[in-house]
Every structure is written in structure tokens, then in C-alpha cells.
Amino acid sequence: MRGTVVTRFAPSPNGQLHLGHAFSALCAHDFARTFGGAFHLRIEDIDGTRSRPEYIEAIVSDMDWLGLAPNEEAQFQSQNIARYEAARDLLTSAGLLYRCGCTRSDIAEALKHKPVPHGPDGPHYPGTCRTHPFEGSAPFSWRLDMAKACALAGSLTWTDLAAGQQYADPMAFGDVVLWRKDAPASYHLAATLDDAASGITHVVRGKDLFAYTAVHRLLQHLLDLPEPVYWHHPLLLDSNGEKLAKSKSSPALSVRRWAGENGPELIDNLRQGTLMLGISLSDA
Numbered sequence: 246m247r248g249t250v251v252t253r254f255a256p257s258p259n260g261q262l263h264l265g266h267a268f269s270a271l272c273a274h275d276f277a278r279t280f281g282g283a284f285h286l287r288i289e290d291i292d293g294t295r296s297r298p299e300y301i302e303a304i305v306s307d308m309d310w311l312g313l314a315p316n317e318e319a320q321f322q323s324q325n326i327a328r329y330e331a332a333r334d335l336l337t338s339a340g341l342l343y344r345c346g347c348t349r350s351d352i353a354e355a356l357k358h359k360p361v362p363h364g365p366d367g368p369h370y371p372g373t374c375r376t377h378p379f380e381g382s383a384p385f386s387w388r389l390d391m392a393k394a395c396a397l398a399g400s401l402t403w404t405d406l407a408a409g410q411q412y413a414d415p416m417a418f419g420d421v422v423l424w425r426k427d428a429p430a431s432y433h434l435a436a437t438l439d440d441a442a443s444g445i446t447h448v449v450r451g452k453d454l455f456a457y458t459a460v461h462r463l464l465q466h467l468l469d470l471p472e473p474v475y476w477h478h479p480l481l482l483d484s485n486g487e488k489l490a491k492s493k494s495s496p497a498l499s500v501r502r503w504a505g506e507n508g509p510e511l512i513d514n515l516r517q518g519t520l521m522l523g524i525s526l527s528d529a
């Protein structure tokens with residue numbers, strides 16, 4: 246595998262990075278380094294309502310401070326919109342996307358009258374615009390007709406280095422949004438396309454994103470993209486069992502940086518913790 250491994254750390258600049266992010270970046274960085282491969286930094290900055298330039302600056306400075314240098318300049322999703330548009334158009338011409346004009350309250354109202362399955366992201370979209378595609382001039386999103394897409398793809402699997410071979414079950418999410426009303430592309434579409442374009446061989450990210458891989462695997466199939474191997478690493482938890490990134494007891498990395506903490510030392514402590522957890526990057 247030496248030399249062929251490419252990983253990435255892909256934070257969204259909608260807040261300050263925490264220790265949980267440092268751990269995730271460390272996992273992706275060390276995995277690549279262990280195999281003599283490359284490590285990329287991708288800033289997922291397409292959510293115009295939540296992304297902020299000061300968070301982007303903080304991410305770049307935090308990574309520098311931690312000593313987790315990417316092999317190339319950071320990539321920005323906001324520069325890849327044409328790539329997302331091309332994929333959206335391809336899926337639309339294959340008849341797999343439909344326009345949805347529903348607001349949150351439209352959906353809540355429809356759900357009062359229609360029982361739907363609940364998936365990892367909550368109740369499925371009730372299908373209002375699948376049967377009556379939206380034709381107005383108000384902003385609309387593009388949704389994937391999940392049943393149609395899954396029928397086309399047949400059964401799909403993916404490999405996780407920690408959890409083993411998995412059957413992909415994208416139906417569990419219902420008709421996901423692939424193009425948002427308020428932002429170009431959804432996380433699913435943008436991340437899947439960028440991973441392929443950057444030649445990411447191993448997607449190393451937190452276990453909280455495990456279930457989404459089913460949707461990404463489906464998109465890879467529909468868009469004829471290569472299938473990476475995944476490693477969903479364990480999440481750092483605080484003493485209450487809460488995800489560290491959301492925990493009040495975990496100061497932002499930038500606060501630690503300003504307070505004069507030593508970044509590489511922090512990373513080394515996390516590495517020791519990783520060994521204690523029994524995670525061996527070289528065995529993965």
C-alpha cells in the first residue's frame with residue numbers, strides 16, 4: 246500500500262475546531278504517513294449561511310500549530326461548484342432527481358397526515374414533490390428519488406477498516422437533498438465528488454458519519470466514481486460520554502493556541518491515547 250494512500254481531513258468552517266477535530270485530523274494524517282502516502286486538507290465551505298472566513302483562518306492556523314501539515318495547499322469546496330453542478334445535471338438527466346419546494350413547515354405538516362419510516366436523520370421526506378414536482382419560481386432543492394436510485398444500483402457494499410465489510414442501506418435515509426435551496430450541493434454530493442477528484446483512497450473520519458457512507462457509496466455507483474476504503478475512527482468522549490467537540494469542558498484549539506499550549510505536544514498526547522485505545526494505524 247506504500248505510496249498509494251491518500252487521506253484527507255475535511256472540516257466545515259462553521260465553528261472553532263476542538264480536540265475531537267484534532268484527533269480526527271491526526272488519524273487521517275498518521276494513517277497517510279504510516280503508509281508513505283499523502284494527507285490533504287479540504288475546507289467544506291459551501292454553506293454560505295454558516296461558513297465564516299475567521300473560522301477558515303483558524304483551521305489553517307490550528308493545523309499549522311498542531312504540526313499536521315497537509316501535502317498540498319488546502320482545497321476549498323467553494324471553488325468546486327462547477328463539479329457539483331455537472332453531477333447534479335447528470336443525475337437530473339438520468340431522471341433520478343426531482344425539484345422540491347417544501348419548506349420545513351410544509352414537511353412537518355405533511356408528516357402529520359402520513360406515516361413514514363424514520364432513519365438515522367429522522368423521519369423520511371414524505372414524498373410530496375416526488376409525486377407533484379415543484380414548478381414555482383421560489384427557491385427549491387433537488388432531492389434524490391431514493392427508491393429509483395437504489396433499484397438502479399442494486400445491492401452495494403463498502404469496506405470499513407474497523408467494522409469490516411458493510412452492506413450499504415441508503416434507503417434508510419429516504420429521498421435525501423442533493424442540492425440545497427440555500428447552498429450549492431449537499432454535504433453528500435460535494436464530499437463524494439471531491440473525494441473522487443482528489444484521489445482519496447482512504448476516507449478516515451469519525452464514527453458519527455458512519456451511516457452516511459451508504460449514501461456516498463450509492464452516489465459513487467451512480468456517478469461512476471472509484472470506491473475508497475473507509476476507516477470510521479472512534480470519537481473522543483468526555484467524562485459524561487458526550488462527543489468531545491460539543492462538550493463544554495473542551496476548549497477550542499484556537500483558545501489553547503492563544504494560551505500558549507504546545508500543539509505538537511498535544512498531538513503526541515493524543516497519539517498516546519490512541520495507542521491506549523488499541524488503535525494501531527499501521528495494522529488498519
Ligand code: GLU
Pocket residue numbers: 254255256257289436449450451454
Ligand atoms: N465536513 C464534515 C464535518 O465537519 C466532515 C466530512 C467528512 O469527513 O466526510 O463534520
